[in-house]
Amino acid sequence: MSNKCINININNIYEYSELPHKNSGNCNTCGGLEFKSSVGGGKFLRECTHCGIKKNI
Numbered sequence: 001m002s003n004k005c006i007n008i009n010i011n012n013i014y015e016y017s018e019l020p021h022k023n024s025g026n027c028n029t030c031g032g033l034e035f036k037s038s039v040g041g042g043k044f045l046r047e048c049t050h051c052g053i054k055k056n057i
Contacts, residue, residue, distance in 0.1 A: 010052040013045065019055060029053050 008029050022028040027035070032050035039045070044057045 008051070008053050010054070013054045013056060015056050027051060027053060 019028065023031075026033060027048040027050065030048060030051040030053075032048045034049040036047045036049060037044065045054060046057055047054045
């Protein structure tokens, strides 16, 4: 698998307003379809299992 996430800092947690979805249900950096999700502090956090990007939805 090639690294398509070169310009994304996976240590940051992005907000949906900063990085909206291009395709619903897909990671917009690598196109992955598998996510780890959690809820805490009133926010829904979604992490791509392929490239590691984290986003509050």
